[in-house]
Amino acid sequence: MFINFWYPAEESHNISATPLKVQMLGLQFVLWRDEDGNAHCVSNICTHRGGSLGDGKVVDNCVQCPYHGWLFNGDGQCERIPSLGPIDKIPKRSRIDAYPVEERYGLVFVFLGDLPEEERPTIMPIEEYGTDGWRTLTMRYRWKANYVRLVENQSDPSHVEYVHSGMGMGGQNADYKVPKFRIDETQWGAGTMTEFQTPGSPDEEMGKVITRGPSDAGSGFHGISMTWTRINFNENDGMNMYIYACPRDELDLEIFLVNQRNCRLDPELDKNFLSRMGVAVEEDRIVVEKLEPAIPSKDTIGEFIVPADDVLMVYRQRLQEYQERGWRMDLAKMQRNEHRIAYAIPSPARRADPNDWAVTPVPTIGQ
Numbered sequence: 001m002f003i004n005f006w007y008p009a010e011e012s013h014n015i016s017a018t019p020l021k022v023q024m025l026g027l028q029f030v031l032w033r034d035e036d037g038n039a040h041c042v043s044n045i046c047t048h049r050g051g052s053l054g055d056g057k058v059v060d061n062c063v064q065c066p067y068h069g070w071l072f073n074g075d076g077q078c079e080r081i082p083s084l085g086p087i088d089k090i091p092k093r094s095r096i097d098a099y100p101v102e103e104r105y106g107l108v109f110v111f112l113g114d115l116p117e118e119e120r121p122t123i124m125p126i127e128e129y130g131t132d133g134w135r136t137l138t139m140r141y142r143w144k145a146n147y148v149r150l151v152e153n154q155s156d157p158s159h160v161e162y163v164h165s166g167m168g169m170g171g172q173n174a175d176y177k178v179p180k181f182r183i184d185e186t187q188w189g190a191g192t193m194t195e196f197q198t199p200g201s202p203d204e205e206m207g208k209v210i211t212r213g214p215s216d217a218g219s220g221f222h223g224i225s226m227t228w229t230r231i232n233f234n235e236n237d238g239m240n241m242y243i244y245a246c247p248r249d250e251l252d253l254e255i256f257l258v259n260q261r262n263c264r265l266d267p268e269l270d271k272n273f274l275s276r277m278g279v280a281v282e283e284d285r286i287v288v289e290k291l292e293p294a295i296p297s298k299d300t301i302g303e304f305i306v307p308a309d310d311v312l313m314v315y316r317q318r319l320q321e322y323q324e325r326g327w328r329m330d331l332a333k334m335q336r337n338e339h340r341i342a343y344a345i346p347s348p349a350r351r352a353d354p355n356d357w358a359v360t361p362v363p364t365i366g367q
């Protein structure tokens with residue numbers, strides 16, 4: 001797993017003035033919303049003696065540790081140490097890591113890392129979100145899978161024919177092959193569009209836009225755990241699916257799926273789209289959760305790669321580059337120290353001022 005990316009922590013509407021403890025990258029964080037409506041995210045570990053802040057409450061827009069009542073604000077600064085009584089200056093070393101938060105597309109994204117703003121990878125954009133003529137549906141799923149396997153699956157044009165009953169011909173066409181495709185690379189991702197044969201839809205309403213025959217579709221990845229899929233049913237009608245995934249842990253994946261469509265906009269038809277989505281996601285889950293090894297790595301052996309896998313090869317290459325930048329967590333070391341060392345992901349404030357932090361930063365590979 002990697003630091004220095006944006007991860008979707010929760011849906012915006014679930015963040016309130018009650019602390020919400022969430023797990024990301026195997027570590028605990030706490031989220032809450034202050035009186036001005038701003039969402040905050042800090043490391044869950046209290047610098048005093050390791051209390052779980054997310055089990056406390058929000059007092060004066062700060063999160064209050066349930067153990068001895070220390071108060072931490074959204075910037076991670078400790079504002080009150082009750083046992084010391086009224087004091088002029090709170091010692092700097094009491095601070096905790098606080099992370100940049102952005103709310104977009106109905107989700108709360110947290111930047112889990114210490115890069116300054118201008119160097120951070122971006123959140124995958126949804127250009128059409130909130131614009132006229134587009135309708136949004138948001139779903140969430142939980143898979144027992146590694147995020148790399150999800151991203152590889154979503155970046156793989158050749159599984160569609162065999163995995164998805166609503167797209168592809170189930171291998172019935174003797175002439176089936178994945179056409180040669182061109183990969184479009186961006187600063188933080190890559191993807192491709194190709195032509196698929198669609199069997200149409202047995203659903204009467206969906207069948208009005210999803211007709212039998214060729215449709216233009218494609219997919220790709222962005223950053224570490226975000227993917228996009230576009231399906232153009234015909235020249236005018238289409239549906240785009242954006243996945244923002246959060247590795248709660250190596251084999252515990254929370255998937256937030258934002259579906260955009262520019263056809264059949266009647267809210268009454270949402271259930272038809274939801275059911276089509278649900279079927280497709282389940283078809284993927286059944287295959288992906290059983291892949292071996294469950295956690296691929298650059299040492300993965302026993303694979304024979306073909307040109308249809310080229311987009312996910314770009315993804316793997318990018319992972320290697322992120323590792324070389326020192327962004328891959330040293331999970332083996334963390335596991336050896338489990339229950340003995342409490343870790344926090346270093347925040348931008350820690351990089352700007354590296355001294356006087358109590359909690360140990362997560363080790364990364366190559367450091």
Ligand code: FES
Pocket residue numbers: 046047048049050051065066067068069070
């Ligand atoms: S452990 Fe948090 S206030 Fe003591």
Ligand SMILES: [Fe+2]
Pocket residue numbers: 153154159160163164280284
């Ligand atoms: Fe799929």
